[in-house]
Amino acid sequence: MQNPYELGLDRNAANFVNLSPLSFIERTASIYPERLAVVHGDTRRSWGEVFTRCRKLASALNKRGIGLGDTVAIMLPNIPEMLEVHFGVPASGAVLNTLNVRLDADAIAFMLQHGQAKLVITDREFSDTVKKALRLCPVRPIVIDVDDLYYEGGELLGEKNYEAFLEEGDADFEWKLPDDEWQAISLNYTSGTTGNPKGVVYHHRGAYLNGICNIVAWDMGKHPVYLWTLPMFHCNGWCFPWTLAAAAGTSVCLRAVRPEPIFKAIKEEKVNHFCGAPIVLNMLNNSPAEMKAGITHLVKVMVAGAAPPAAVIEGMERMGFNVTHVYGLTETFGPCVSCVWQDRWEDASVEEKARLKARQGVRYPMQQGLMVADPTNMQPVPQDGKTLGEVFMRGNLVMKGYLKNPAASEEAFAGGWFHSGDLAVWHEDGYIEIKDRSKDIVISGGENISTIEVEDVLYRHPAVMEAAVVARPDAKWGETPCAYVTLKPQFEGEVKEEEIIAFCKTQMAGYKVPRTIVFGPLPKTSTGKIQKFILRNQAKELGSLS
Template identity: 55%
Template sequence: MSNPFEHHLDKNPANYQPLTPLSFLSRSALAAPNHTAIIHGNTRISYAEFYSRSKKLACALAQKYIGPGDTVSVMLANTPAMLEAHYAVPMVGAVLHTINTRLDPAIIAFQLDHADTKVLITDREFSSVMKAALALAKVKPVIIDYNDLEFPQSGEALSSIDYEAFLAQGDPDFKWRWPQDEWEAISLNYTSGTTGNPKGVVYHHRGAALMCYANAISTGMTRFPVYLWTLPMFHCNGWCFPWTITMVQGTHVCLRWVRAKAMYESIVANKVTHLSGAPIVMATLLNAPDDEKQKIEHVVAFNHAAAPPPAAVISAMTDAGFELTHLYGLTETYGPATINEWDADWSALEPAERSAKRIRQGIRYVALEGLTVKDPETMRDVPADAETLGEVMFRGNIVMKGYLKNAKATDEAFAGGWFHSGDLGVMHPDGYIQLKDRSKDIIISGGENISSIEVEEVLYKHPAVAFCAVVAKPDEKWGETPCAFVELRPGASATSDEIIEWCRAGLARYKVPRHIVFAEVPKTSTGKIQKFKLREMAKDA
């Protein structure tokens, strides 16, 4: 018997359109044409102008024969050009590749070749590294020179094609291309590549659009938020916030450099309502000299990812006027895929219990269909006992299409119908997950598994510790033992013996670091601690 609800009820242009975040800009330009879409230094760009400039850039790219399946790479800071690229490039069906501005020439060259870049928009601030990368790369893209008019850079122009002049060639009434299929690629983001060449993570229009709805709901955004760009837009496309903020007709406040003085000034002057970032952004704000700080009279929502900050930092941020929301995700999940949804009853708990709730990664994001912790060998769910370790896995519409030109890695990542994160965690009885470590960061000492995160949590409670990271150090007797790298707070002091004694008070004896190294802890441009570098350093410690 046929289903009557399917008979003659087919998809057609009137009742079905592929999802895409591109439509958000055209709608906001219609609903709020004169509202400020972008603030950059003294520049103010309205939504009508933002839409017009994006269409002009799209048209200019089309005139260079850029279209579906082509890659446009950008080496840009958080500037208006970066926001315009997030719309203009997919408006012609091309794929946006945002390059991490902290990478070395060899890795950039690999990415340009792997992505088969046709057009490169590059900021003069990064001319030196980009010139070296282009010399190594096989591809010869059309290069567009971007010189930030608000903050001019002294770097060499790598092209005679100026960004603004290129834009001027375009038609502000350009009829941009709606994706024929929401599964079409919209962007390309590369993983860090700490164990070999980076992998190219491909996002689709559907996932990007759904992330926008989820972001707005999860962060409590209503119409006209003011968003400070502390999170690099090259990182997971800024967790899809370049599209999200536009969807709710918000104001993008560009921030070329993440520095305390500029952040405080912008938060106060522009009445910023939201920002995102890693705990390094919190540390930058809290550790700023008094003459750079400003009193914040309104509540600012701060969405933070990476490792949860210690309780003292959470308390200090709250006192400074920030409302914190802990998120967790990966490049492969368009950025945040879980949220620590706060239960009001938890606020009445004792401080230690409350802190234990805060550091959990939480439950699935609104746009994610499945989140679990499984034994990666048997693919069975681990018991929800907050103790049994397993691999955190995801499934749903905000999981990547796969890895570009890497079928083997894609198949491995999706084995058993779930995306394997490589992160180890536990499931709590209430359904909230908590990370315990990356699978490669677990320290196996004398047959015992030691979670580096657990050791770091104890270290972070020490009043002199600003940053820390624990990695495995080879050991003839035990195989490997914990080695702690500690970065002290400005003006603070501590000895190795003091740190070790502190750990003994909070950890089982076999988990206590045997080696303490006082040094600046290396971090990525997004604030993540680079443990692969520390593992090499630990061999000689």
């Protein structure tokens, strides 16, 4: 017998629409056209103005022949134009590729070529890096400059500036949702932990759902005022450009993350939400008391990256800031796990609250599955807070896969779950707590650093025979690379730590350079494999850098 609920009840234009965060800005601009959308110095734009600019950008891209299946790369700080491209680029049908502004020219060039960027929008601040990267590209993309009034220096590289490019577009451009919610919306590159970075592809459905998840998981309320301390290039700002459009919030832009402008914005603009790595919280904790004074409203802070020390969370709570710890990866649209607060914890001491908040937590509202399991058989580990296993996720907040890398995608999705590579314990209450990182990533200031990449540079030094890099605790950055180096016999006692560090600074971005060099033989197995777990323990015993 045929199921009666399937007869004459097909999906159609009246009862089904593909999910896309593009719908958020259209709705907000129609309901709150005069409401403040973005603040950047003296520049203030309403949601109506921002929507018009996004439509003009989409139109201008289409008129240049850029659309479905094309990539538009972005090298911008946290300024209004960075918010606009999150809507204008996907509205054209193209895929948004926000580039990590901390990377060197070689890495940027690789991403431009691998993603086949047709157009690059860049800022004068990064002109030196972008200029070098473009020289390495066999096919030069169209280059458009953002000539920001609030930055001095650098040079213009493109054929015209962003404002002139917008004038090529139509303000009444017909706004169109994707034909399929599985269509790619953005491309984000990992940090290249095993060689070249992998291109993580997001879909419109996941971007829509995580944009809403942020509101629900953080209880953001109506019209939040959000300070951009989190780089918008990182997992599309953890999807918050789309979140703020859905919530009709205000984006307060910040080119550089420093305590003075952060506290100033909190007080003057009444900022009530911001995100960042533990380093940002630690910086604010250690700011002068007079700088912190004068905040009279509740400020919610979302922290991710390396697990924040309980002392850092405690310090923020004592300042009157409410901290929420989240966890995720580039492959999961940023945060897909949150340390959800329980009413029964309210009577705990400040120290105990900080310890509880340092755990990674439970799955986001719209993430289907989260488990800690044995990676060899995919069986969940006991929820005893002791047994180590790998963290696995599944659901709508997982990427489409890796661009042009089906083998890596298949490996990541083996068994019907996304393999995070992170090792954790599972507590009795269902909260997970990460204990180690199987991929040996160093997370410094919220940025992932590939130990393999750093080791490759060290091996280029003429005096280095062997090298291994692990994470060392750092009071400011959370973690920094610590290099264990065996010198060639003829150089023993002749080469100093400062020389190795100086060499590394000429070969890679500054934040990736080891802050510690330890000379001596490396521990190995009987087959000659370096035992990194021993080195990690030794680095911890060295204590935290200050």
